[in-house]
Structure formats: structure tokens, C-alpha cells
Amino acid sequence: MAEQLRRGARTLVLALFSLGGATAQAVPWTFQVRDAAGHPLADAVVAVLAHGKPSKTTSAHAEMGQRNRQFTPQLLVVQTGTAVAFPNYDSVRHQVYSFSPIKVFELKLYAAGTPTDQVFDKPGVATLACNIHDRMHANIVVVDTPLFATTDASGTAHLDLPPGEHQLQYWHEQSKNAAVLQSQPLNVGDSAGSTQLTIGG
Amino acid sequence: MQLFRIPALAICVALGACAANPPPAPNLYARLGGEPVVSAVVTRTIARAAQDPRTMRSFDGIKLATLDASITQQLCAISGGGCHYEGQDMAKAHADLHIRPGEFDALVDMLREEFDAAHVDAGAKNELLKRLAPMKRAIVAAS
Numbered sequence: 001m002a003e004q005l006r007r008g009a010r011t012l013v014l015a016l017f018s019l020g021g022a023t024a025q026a027v028p029w030t031f032q033v034r035d036a037a038g039h040p041l042a043d044a045v046v047a048v049l050a051h052g053k054p055s056k057t058t059s060a061h062a063e064m065g066q067r068n069r070q071f072t073p074q075l076l077v078v079q080t081g082t083a084v085a086f087p088n089y090d091s092v093r094h095q096v097y098s099f100s101p102i103k104v105f106e107l108k109l110y111a112a113g114t115p116t117d118q119v120f121d122k123p124g125v126a127t128l129a130c131n132i133h134d135r136m137h138a139n140i141v142v143v144d145t146p147l148f149a150t151t152d153a154s155g156t157a158h159l160d161l162p163p164g165e166h167q168l169q170y171w172h173e174q175s176k177n178a179a180v181l182q183s184q185p186l187n188v189g190d191s192a193g194s195t196q197l198t199i200g201g
Numbered sequence: 202m203q204l205f206r207i208p209a210l211a212i213c214v215a216l217g218a219c220a221a222n223p224p225p226a227p228n229l230y231a232r233l234g235g236e237p238v239v240s241a242v243v244t245r246t247i248a249r250a251a252q253d254p255r256t257m258r259s260f261d262g263i264k265l266a267t268l269d270a271s272i273t274q275q276l277c278a279i280s281g282g283g284c285h286y287e288g289q290d291m292a293k294a295h296a297d298l299h300i301r302p303g304e305f306d307a308l309v310d311m312l313r314e315e316f317d318a319a320h321v322d323a324g325a326k327n328e329l330l331k332r333l334a335p336m337k338r339a340i341v342a343a344s
Contacts, residue, residue: 068297069262069297090297091293091294091296091297092289092293092294092296092297093289093293093294095267131264131267132263132264132267132268133262133263133264134262134263134264135262
């Protein structure tokens with residue numbers, strides 16, 4: 001009788017333990033990004049390469065259109081392997097191109113309705129422009145994780161992270177080397193936390 | 202005597218001077234001076250238009266080298282130079298700019314002046330302008 005109770009108790013404890021482990025997966029984390037002068041920095045990208053999370057995708061799709069002679073949006077963050085379409089919503093044609101090493105391509109003068117998907121299969125930063133319209137520019141940030149966010153006007157972004165020792169990657173257009181992602185370790189425990197970042201010279 | 206006839210015949214054939222067919226008339230593109238002249242005239246015209254207060258707004262933010270190449274290709278096609286124009290039709294290309302008649306006329310004046318400055322034959326210049334005239338309806342916004 002006592003043996004049965006002990007076994008039952010152990011089973012119950014183990015069950016509670018694994019339940020506890022399941023709910024501990026999502027730890028709220030806040031990222032606060034500032035520039036060198038201490039001002040909140042909007043449009044900063046944060047991404048967490050978490051142990052056990054898939055790095056690449058084969059199914060994700062995203063879109064960067066052209067409207068009123070500008071890219072929309074001008075900052076797009078995608079997981080590595082995402083197919084990005086470039087629909088042209090203008091009456092004029094655009095010639096979209098990138099010379100960035102992670103993705104070199106050119107979409108020669110095309111009008112609305114032309115299929116334009118490009119798969120971004122390497123992590124890093126791609127800078128885009130148009131061969132006709134000087135003012136058009138955009139960035140596509142490609143990360144090996146589905147856990148990413150962009151800071152708002154208050155320089156803040158939120159992610160729900162699994163506990164563990166992860167890698168944080170971050171980027172902003174104004175940083176000294178905006179061609180690459182910055183990286184540092186990120187340890188997530190069982191309770192909510194935050195990371196402060198300074199970007200820019 | 203026979204020995205002399207053969208070389209004369211050979212020379213005649215080689216020079217093509219013995220046939221009665223006249224050489225083909227040069228096409229309009231050739232009469233304008235071909236690619237080097239037309240390309241230079243277009244480049245100077247567009248450079249002026251991009252700085253002239255009457256026309257500059259339409260060239261704001263435009264990569265002029267890309268535009269110059271496209272226009273030169275278009276003029277080559279229109280004047281029988283053998284080019285295939287790959288650019289956009291004039292209506293779509295100008296729709297969002299709402300071009301005014303005065304702006305169009307100012308650009309044509311600049312084009313005319315640059316052809317003259319390049320000493321292009323007046324007849325050839327006028328023939329080209331005549332072929333370009335119907336574009337006005339497509340380029341200028343319907344008011």
C-alpha cells in the first residue's frame with residue numbers, strides 16, 4: 001500500500017514537473033535599444049537564436065512592395081529560407097536590385113502582375129535599391145530563427161523566449177557596420193527579463 | 202589586249218561600280234548621326250531638363266544615366282536604327298507625374314536646340330520631331 005502510494009506520488013511529481021517545464025517555455029523578454037546619445041532607437045531588429053528552435057524555413061512568405069516610388073515596408077525581417085515577393089503597385093516600372101553578398105539579384109524593369117519571388121536563403125543583411133529611382137532604398141534582415149522583432153518608437157521590442165543559453169543578434173541601419181548583424185550571448189532563466197542595447201557610433 | 206580586259210572586269214566587280222543599282226538611302230537614325238550623336242544629344246537634353254526650373258520636378262530622384270539610355274534606345278527604334286525599345290509605354294511611364302503641356306514643349310525646345318548645337322542636318326531633325334509629335338497626347342496629362 002505504501003509502495004503504491006510512493007509510486008503514485010512519484011508519478012504525480014514527475015507529471016507536475018513536466019507540466020511546469022511546458023509552461024516555463026514562454027518567458028517574456030523586453031529589449032530596450034538606445035543610440036549612442038541615449039535616445040530610444042526605433043526600427044532596431046532583435047533576433048534570438050534559441051537552442052532547439054528551427055533555424056530555417058521552407059514555407060514562409062513575405063512581401064516588399066513598391067508604392068509611390070518607394071519600397072513598402074522599407075525594413076523587412078524574415079527567417080532564413082523565406083520567399084519574398086516584390087509586387088509593383090505603381091504605374092511606372094521599377095528595377096529592383098541588391099548587391100549584398102547574402103543575396104545578389106536584379107529584377108529587370110517589370111510592371112504590375114509580374115511574379116518576382118526571391119528566396120533569402122542566407123542570414124545577414126541585404127540592401128535594396130531601384131536602378132531608376134534614386135531615393136528608393138530598403139533593407140531585408142535575414143535571421144536563422146523565427147524569434148525576431150523590431151523596436152517601436154520607444155525603442156522597445158518584446159519576445160517570448162524559452163529558457164536557456166541563446167545567441168542574440170541585433171541590427172540597426174545607423175550602426176557602424178550596418179552590413180552585418182551584431183551578436184552576443186543571451187541567458188534566459190525562468191522569469192521575465194530584459195536586455196539593454198546601444199547601437200550606433 | 203585580252204590580258205587587260207580581265208583585270209578591268211575584276212576591278213569593276215570589286216568596286217561594285219559597274220551595276221546600275223543605287224546604294225540604299227541612309228535611314229533617319231544614320232542621317233541624325235547614329236548612336237554617338239543621338240546619345241550625346243539625349244544626354245545633354247536630359248541634363249538641362251533636370252536643372253531647368255520649368256521641367257526639373259519630373260527628374261527629381263531619377264537616375265539620369267538609366268533614363269538617357271532608355272530614351273536613346275527609343276529614338277533609335279523610332280528612326281529606323283534597328284533598336285528594339287524595351288522601355289515602358291509613354292502613357293504609363295508619365296501617368297503619375299501629371300505632365301503639363303508647357304513642360305512637354307520646353308523639353309522639345311531643349312531637344313531641338315541640342316540637335317542644332319550638334320550640327321545635325323535640319324531636315325533629319327525635323328523628320329524626327331515629326332515622328333515624336335504624336336507622343337504628346339500620351340505624355341501630357343489629360344486635364
